[in-house]
Each structure stands twice: as C-alpha cells, then as structure tokens.
Amino acid sequence: MSTVTLVLRAGVRDLARSRWLLAYAAGFWVVTEALFLFGGTGPQVVLSLLNAMLLVVPLVALVFGTAHVHASREFTELLLAQPLSRRAVFLGLYLGLALPMTGAFLGGIGLPLLLHGAASDAPRLALLLLATAGALLTLAFAAVAMLIAHGVDDRLRAMARAIGVWFALTIAYDGAIIAAVSAFGDWPLERPMLLAMLGNPVDLARVLVLTALDATALLGYTGAVFRRLLGTPLGPAVALLALSAWAVVPVLFARRRFLRRDF
Amino acid sequence: MMTLDGIRKAYGARTVLAGVSLSLAPGRIVALVGPNGSGKTTLIKLLLGLARPDAGRLVLDGVPCDADGAYRARIGYAPQAPRYPEHLAVGEVFAMLRALRPGAPVDEALVDDFGLRGEWATPVGTLSGGWRQKVAIACAFLFAPDLLILDEPTAGLDPIASGLLKSHLRAARAAGRTILISSHILVELEELADDVAFLCDGQLRFAGPVDTLLRETGTRRLEPAVAALLRGLRIA
Numbered sequence: 001m002s003t004v005t006l007v008l009r010a011g012v013r014d015l016a017r018s019r020w021l022l023a024y025a026a027g028f029w030v031v032t033e034a035l036f037l038f039g040g041t042g043p044q045v046v047l048s049l050l051n052a053m054l055l056v057v058p059l060v061a062l063v064f065g066t067a068h069v070h071a072s073r074e075f076t077e078l079l080l081a082q083p084l085s086r087r088a089v090f091l092g093l094y095l096g097l098a099l100p101m102t103g104a105f106l107g108g109i110g111l112p113l114l115l116h117g118a119a120s121d122a123p124r125l126a127l128l129l130l131a132t133a134g135a136l137l138t139l140a141f142a143a144v145a146m147l148i149a150h151g152v153d154d155r156l157r158a159m160a161r162a163i164g165v166w167f168a169l170t171i172a173y174d175g176a177i178i179a180a181v182s183a184f185g186d187w188p189l190e191r192p193m194l195l196a197m198l199g200n201p202v203d204l205a206r207v208l209v210l211t212a213l214d215a216t217a218l219l220g221y222t223g224a225v226f227r228r229l230l231g232t233p234l235g236p237a238v239a240l241l242a243l244s245a246w247a248v249v250p251v252l253f254a255r256r257r258f259l260r261r262d263f
Numbered sequence: 264m265m266t267l268d269g270i271r272k273a274y275g276a277r278t279v280l281a282g283v284s285l286s287l288a289p290g291r292i293v294a295l296v297g298p299n300g301s302g303k304t305t306l307i308k309l310l311l312g313l314a315r316p317d318a319g320r321l322v323l324d325g326v327p328c329d330a331d332g333a334y335r336a337r338i339g340y341a342p343q344a345p346r347y348p349e350h351l352a353v354g355e356v357f358a359m360l361r362a363l364r365p366g367a368p369v370d371e372a373l374v375d376d377f378g379l380r381g382e383w384a385t386p387v388g389t390l391s392g393g394w395r396q397k398v399a400i401a402c403a404f405l406f407a408p409d410l411l412i413l414d415e416p417t418a419g420l421d422p423i424a425s426g427l428l429k430s431h432l433r434a435a436r437a438a439g440r441t442i443l444i445s446s447h448i449l450v451e452l453e454e455l456a457d458d459v460a461f462l463c464d465g466q467l468r469f470a471g472p473v474d475t476l477l478r479e480t481g482t483r484r485l486e487p488a489v490a491a492l493l494r495g496l497r498i499a
Binding site: 011017018072075077078079082262 | 402
C-alpha cells in the first residue's frame with residue numbers, strides 16, 4: 001500500500017474510535033431525526049437542517065481539525081522521520097482528518113434521510129445538494145484548520161484564529177452584507193455581492209441548497225442577486241463549481257505550508 | 264558516518280545553531296549534552312530533516328543528504344515526548360511502520376524485551392509516559408538503523424527498561440552502528456558514552472572522547488566535567 005493510504009488508514013482507524021466524532025455524527029442524527037418527526041413539511045425540514053449544517057459543520061471542522069493537528073504533532077514528526085515524502089505524509093494526514101469528519105456528517109444526516117426521506121415530501125434534489133454542500137464544506141474547513149494549525153504552533157492562538165475564521169464567515173459576514181446593502185442601497189451592488197458570495201463557502205453552500213428549494217424569500221440579498229444574474233439552471237452549477245474549488249484550494253495552501261515549515 | 268558541516272539555524276531573530284560541525288563515527292556512542300535551550304533538539308531535528316538548516320549541510324557516508332529524505336531509511340529516532348494517535352493500539356503502530364517501509368530488515372528484539380507484546384491491543388492513548396517511551400525506543404530500533412538518535416531516552420524509563428536499553432545500545436555499538444543520545448542525566452550517559460558533544464548557545468564547545476574531556480577539565484566524572492565546561496564559559 002502507498003504511504004498516503006497507510007497514513008490515511010491510521011487516521012481513519014484513530015478517529016473512527018474517537019468519542020468526539022461519534023458524538024458529532026450522533027448529534028446530526030438526532031437533529032435530522034427530530035426534524036423529520038416534528039419539523040413540519042418537507043421543505044421546512046430541509047431549511048432547518050440547512051441552517052444547522054451551515055453553522056455547525058464549519059465550526060466543528062475548524063475547531064476539531066485545529067485541535068487534531070496539534071495533538072498529532074509528535075505523530076507527524078514520527079512519520080516525517082521515516083524515509084517518506086512530505087507530500088505523501090501531508091495528503092495522508094489531511095485525508096485521514098477530512099474523510100472521517102465527512103463520513104461522520106454524512107452518516108449522521110444520511111441514516112435518517114434513508115429511513116424517512118422516501119416517505120416524506122422533502123425535495124430530493126435539495127437533500128442531495130445539502131449532503132454534498134456539507135461534505136464539501138467539511139473538506140474545505142478541514143484544510144483551513146490544517147493551514148491555521150501548521151502556521152501557529154501555540155494551541156490557544158491557533159484555536160482563537162480558527163474560531164475567528166468561523167465567526168467572520170458565518171456571523172460577521174451576514175452582518176456586513178446587511179450593512180452594505182442598507183448603506184449603499186442606491187448603488188448597483190450586484191457584482192460586489194456576487195464576489196462576496198464566491199469568497200465565502202458558507203454562503204455558497206446556502207445559496208446552492210436554496211436554489212433547489214422554492215424559497216426565494218429566504219435567499220437573502222446575495223442569493224437574490226445570484227439568481228437574477230445567472231438564471232436558474234446555470235446558478236446551482238456555478239455555485240457547486242465554486243464550492244468544489246473551495247474544497248480544493250485551501251488544501252493546496254495547507255500543503256504548501258506543510259512542505260515548507262520546520263517541525 | 265554522519266557529518267554535520269557548518270550548520271546554521273535561526274528561528275526569526277534568535278540564532279539556535281551558529282555554525283555547528285560535528286562528525287559521528289560508526290561504533291561509537293555520542294552523548295549530546297548542553298544546558299536547556301542550547302540547541303540539542305534543533306540539532307536532532309535538522310539531522311532528521313524535520314527542520315532545514317539556513318546554511319551548512321549534512322553528509323552521510325560521503326553523500327550529501329538531499330531533501331527527498333531517502334537517507335532517513337538509515338536512521339532510527341526516538342523523540343523525547345512521544346505521542347501517537349491515541350485510539351491506535353500498540354500493535355497497530357508497529358504494523359503501520361512496517362507497512363510504510365516494506366522490504367526493510369526488521370529487528371523486534373526490543374519489542375519483545377520491553378514486554379510490548381503484552382500491550383499489543385492496548386490503545387496508545389491509555390499508556391503511561393514510560394510505556395510510550397518504550398514504544399518510541401522500540402520503533403527507533405525497529406529497522407536496525409545504522410544511526411540511532413535518542414532524545415532523552417531514559418527520562419521516563421524504570422531501571423529494568425533502562426538496563427535493557429543500555430544492553431541493546433552496547434550491542435548496537437558492537438555491531439558498528441552509530442548512536443547519538445541527547446540527555447540531561449549525565450550519570451546515565453557516563454557508563455555508555457564514548458564521545459561527548461557539548462552544545463552551548465548554539466555552538467559546539469567541545470567534541471571528542473570522554474577521556475579527553477575528563478583530562479582537560481581535571482575531573483573524573485562527566486557531571487563535574489560538563490559543569491567545569493559551563494563555568495569556563497561563564498568566566499570567559
């Protein structure tokens with residue numbers, strides 16, 4: 001087996017037995033289950049699940065990922081002291097972190113979806129997009145976590161930075177959009193809004209799922225602009241493509257830092 | 264066997280190693296000593312390619328060590344405070360290392376002697392510091408390396424394990440392998456070390472046989488000899 005596979009396998013074996021990751025999966029399971037039982041009609045279930053996912057997935061990927069990289073410091077050094085290439089060790093470590101987290105998310109929402117999804121009137125496409133968006137967000141923010149943790153050796157400062165990124169992209173971002181719209185409402189804001197959305201994977205994931213729901217009122221300003229500019233069929237494709245880019249580009253930056261840094 | 268040639272390393276404005284040249288000969292045990300923060304761990308990390316020197320180079324048997332790290336196949340390393348993925352079992356750690364280096368010769372004598380087989384299914388996260396140290400040392404010996412690098416190996420070991428380690432180190436020396444041990448516990452090193460490399464403020468203040476050091480400092484034991492070296496530096 002290749003270095004990547006072996007390091008990845010060690011990571012998966014380790015995290016599959018981690019109580020934190022099991023609790024994460026169980027949390028999504030309980031929320032999804034509860035929404036199907038008490039959440040009202042299908043589209044409402046998807047909306048509630050989307051809101052939970054958009055807040056929790058980036059937060060857990062950033063915080064758990066940063067803590068995990070620091071906890072694996074000595075193990076990383078052990079691997080790098082072997083005659084193995086840094087590139088392969090990096091890829092194995094990244095996938096060994098990102099894939100179990102993605103699996104926990106997909107398992108947590110997937111099981112209740114399989115159990116209730118067929119019977120409920122929830123729109124299938126929206127559910128599929130929600131799962132895809134959550135998986136892509138996990139991949140993206142696991143890489144951002146690696147980028148942060150390999151740049152800041154102090155655990156506390158790295159954690160503060162990770163939470164700062166989460167806060168900026170989820171809470172502060174929405175506030176900034178509202179402020180910009182109310183302050184510059186008289187100017188044409190389409191392009192800046194579109195750029196802001198492309199620069200924020202959380203917003204991209206939101207708009208991507210909402211385009212599959214008939215819930216234009218909930219799109220928010222960036223989503224409305226997006227739909228108007230690109231039209232319905234092209235919109236989700238562009239959002240999906242941009243979100244996929246977000247799942248890849250941070251990995252490249254994290255890899256660059258990993259290859260160059262001193263341990 | 265392994266030669267460091269004018270190694271310099273700075274972290275930001277702080278110079279950790281200011282031009283260190285050192286030669287490690289086969290069949291000898293070298294004690295790397297020095298006060299806290301003298302650059303011992305940095306020196307070891309540079310030897311392993313975990314960090315890269317700002318200037319200078321590493322030469323292994325006449326061949327400069329390149330960045331791809333293939334030379335590390337000949338090095339076994341036990342860190343000072345080893346940690347492994349906590350949910351992996353001891354046996355899984357060894358199995359993974361062996362799988363990562365297919366075809367490499369394997370020497371599991373220390374695995375047996377340390378009694379690690381009895382902990383084969385134990386998750387590494389539940390082991391005590393001493394047991395993790397045993398795992399790390401057995402990992403360092405696992406591929407019968409030409410160069411063994413042990414960072415504070417005896418700090419967490421009980422006397423029995425420490426004695427076992429020493430006998431294995433003597434056997435490795437007799438087999439012509441090179442051993443570099445960094446430690447604060449000079450008494451431990453005294454009975455083993457052939458050479459001393461004394462690092463202080465990023466410079467190698469002494470490198471040579473233990474006998475020479477004792478003669479030059481007019482002492483009979485390693486501890487006062489190192490203390491004399493340190494005092495000499497303070498006065499100078």
